Amino acid sequence: MMSGPIRVVLADDQPLFSAGLQMILRSQADIEYAGDAVNGEAAVALVQETEPDVVLMDIRMPVMDGITATRKIMDASTMRSPKVIVLTTIQHDEAVVRAIQAGAAGFLTKDTTPDFLLAAIRTVHSGHSVMAPALTNELLRDYTTPGPVNDTVLDDLSGRERDVFLLAAKGLGNADIAGELFLSEATVKSHVGSILGKLKLKNRIQLVAFAYQNHLLR
CATH class of the missing domain: 1.10.10.10 (Winged helix-like DNA-binding domain superfamily/Winged helix DNA-binding domain)
Structure with a gap:
């Protein structure tokens, strides 16, 4: 049985978007905001330091993109891998496919609602994906x-x-x-x-x- 708050970190290089997400995450009693990074390289280091349950990972960032960072996080993890949700501005995007192949548990577009974002975090933490099977197949095809x-x-x-x-x-x-x-x-x-x-x-x-x-x- 899962216990304690869901530890979440955020990797995104857009300050305004990042600040908005932080406010949403900090407002939830069952979520612990564990830190943020502005590029993929810093995200990998942050995950190693904080051992979060869920990572919200922007795909396109400087220094190291979110796909490479996701792969590094998955490769470095042993039994307890964090669940990575990639964030993208475009739903039908080849980068989403590469993120899935790297080990992401799903993706969200950046215009999603706060309620859907929070539901997605709780869903992946419980062991499920947040990507519709039909859409997964369509993208991969x-x-x-x-x-x-x-x-x-x-x-x-x-x-x-x-x-x-x-x-x-x-x-x-x-x-x-x-x-x-x-x-x-x-x-x-x-x-x-x-x-x-x-x-x-x-x-x-x-x-x-x-x-x-x-x-x-x-």
């Missing part, structure tokens, strides 16, 4: 270079895990996968956890990206 199927990347998965992988990659939730495969939701959840571990993926969004990168979806 549009920005993935065509190529041959590489199904050898699934060699470590059991037959049932492959079935679950392909349905999860299409954006189906646990309940829908359970219905398709005549399994319990608990069994599907267990399979998804095993799949992520075997493929060294951080979350279900990365699973979808992995499927597209290896051309496993038609």
Whole structure:
């Protein structure tokens, strides 16, 4: 069971936008604002120093961009990785795809409402993504270079895990996968956890990206 406030850090180089977010975050009893950075390099250092639960990461920043910073944070993390939500001005953006591939748990556009932002922070902290499966698939389909199927990347998965992988990659939730495969939701959840571990993926969004990168979806 999760306890204590959700520790959040912010990486953004726009002072006015950053100040507004800080006010929103500080107003919440269940959120602890743990600091801010104005570029990706400083964000990586801040995450190492403060060990937050959630990082709000602007994509385009000086010195080091948010995608590179996200990848460095994910690579440096062991069992307890912070959840990264990338912030962007454009929803349909190739940079969002690269952020997902780097390990982001989702993205928000900068014109989102305060209530939606706060809900997103709580959602990723609870272990879920904040990106609609249909939109994830649309972005990855549009920005993935065509190529041959590489199904050898699934060699470590059991037959049932492959079935679950392909349905999860299409954006189906646990309940829908359970219905398709005549399994319990608990069994599907267990399979998804095993799949992520075997493929060294951080979350279900990365699973979808992995499927597209290896051309496993038609």
